[in-house]
């Protein structure tokens with residue numbers, strides 16, 4: 001099994017500064033600033049409704065923030081269209097899986113590579129030259145780098161709709177990886193999974209970081225997983241960043257606990273947060 | 281029972297025909313198509329050409345509606361554009377047959393792109409209405425742009441000529457129309473093995489996530505419109521050489537519904553679907569005509585009494601398929617294939 005050589009995908013540096021977003025009167029995000037350092041895993045946590053998904057939607061270009069900037073390797077992408085961000089190296093998965101249900105696993109994954117391919121309409125109709133070569137290369141790469149890596153070879157020709165929830169989440173990760181991302185964004189990658197599926201997914205995310213060397217930004221409720229695998233944690237509450245730092249520091253931050261619970265007991269906070277994750 | 285062979289490499293897996301049986305069937309089909317004109321009488325040959333023309337147009341509509349998820353009721357109008365383009369080029373410029381057919385596709389594609397512009401904003405029923413509106417505008421143009429279209433009385437088209445041979449009979453035209461249609465079907469099958477075809481399907485299934493994957497929606501929706509109406513234009517061009525007269529009533533609005541029904545009955549979003557659907561929609565009314573004739577001696581006056589019944593039976597058949605096989609004729613074929621694939625061990 002060959003995997004991309006380290007450094008093949010240069011990890012991106014994401015900088016969000018002073019981001020604000022509102023829906024009518026509702027302030028979903030207020031002056032949010034944080035960074036994702038190249039090659040690290042940053043976790044975004046906070047209770048339901050804190051604005052985590054909205055923040056993801058700003059970064060991937062669905063929502064237009066009222067104020068603030070989003071920079072990828074110093075380049076301002078705040079106002080570019082989603083396809084341009086995909087080209088720049090941004091890939092994401094969705095909280096509610098957004099796969100193409102009628103297509104096979106393989107076709108879903110292949111779609112991830114769309115923006116990196118060059119076949120034009122005429123070449124596609126004739127399936128000659130570039131078209132044929134590109135499709136063959138794509139298939140070979142997808143098999144080698146993604147299907148083997150995520151251990152989904154037994155389902156490659158199955159329609160996505162026939163798969164379990166856990167496997168669908170994995171296929172969505174596969175499709176995002178096919179985009180050759182430099183920053184991978186995962187919205188609740190293990191929500192609704194059982195223990196075993198969660199452990200598999202945590203392992204895959206760590207492997208992606210270590211073997212592909214890309215930066216990862218992840219929203220997650222599962223505190224055990226967040227504390228285990230992330231390098232940096234950002235805590236969001238009512239659309240504001242109330243704390244950030246290494247997991248151990250955030251975990252012990254009395255301010256975080258106070259903001260959440262009105263008590264000063266971090267252990268209680270973590271218990272409550274995990275409960276939220278399991279309920280969702 | 282055929283044992284499923286383990287694929288040696290995925291290269292074979294990426295082919296159009298992946299098993300030996302499929303290749304064998306394709307050769308049989310090709311032979312049948314080549315030999316058919318020597319066996320069929322003039323009437324059935326006429327029908328065969330008509331089916332081929334309709335398959336070309338239905339395949340185009342299927343790219344737009346079946347694969348990209350954009351419902352259009354403008355296919356007949358795009359065919360008309362192609363037919364008029366051929367009539368004009370042939371009559372005024374005298375350009376060669378194949379070039380005219382190709383140009384008919386290009387002109388229709390250009391019109392299709394214009395009609396497709398609203399598709400970025402509207403979908404479903406609203407887009408269908410927009411394409412109906414475009415059809416009526418085009419119909420107005422056909423009746424009133426007399427210098428090009430000949431107005432209500434239309435334009436005549438001289439017989440096609442290819443390599444100095446006059447293609448006036450269905451027999452002669454068959455050998456041009458069927459290969460052109462076959463090429464167009466092949467091109468469509470190829471398309472859906474590549475990034476562009478996948479992008480169309482992605483837009484159909486979920487256009488939000490299509491954008492995140494780097495697929496620019498407007499560009500691809502317009503491309504799908506262009507391609508679909510190119511197919512309609514070529515079909516319309518062949519139609520013009522086949523019937524040799526084009527009037528505003530050659531492609532009534534009902535023809536657009538005919539094509540939508542053909543792709544739905546055949547199976548949306550499959551290559552086989554529009555082929556089966558167009559054949560079904562074209563041939564079943566004819567077959568019912570035969571049934572009525574056979575019943576003639578049994579029931580006196582059958583002709584008069586049964587011809588409305590024919591229309592009703594045709595309508596009922598369409599409804600039957602929609603209700604009992606919403607995935608279309610292509611799905612029935614797939615089930616039969618699977619049956620023989622596993623037979624006799626499993627049904």
Ligand SMILES: Nc1ncnc2c1ncn2[C@@H]1O[C@H](COP(=O)(O)OP(=O)(O)O)[C@@H](O)[C@H]1O
Nearest residue numbers: 023026028046047048049050051052053054055
């Ligand atoms: N498209 C939208 N329109 C209006 N309100 C929204 C929209 N999306 C999110 N919100 C609101 O913004 C707040 C943050 O939601 P969200 O980002 O989904 O939170 P989280 O992902 O942290 O649970 C919530 O109050 C939610 O109701």
Ligand SMILES: [Mg+2]
Nearest residue numbers: 052053054095
């Ligand atoms: Mg959320």
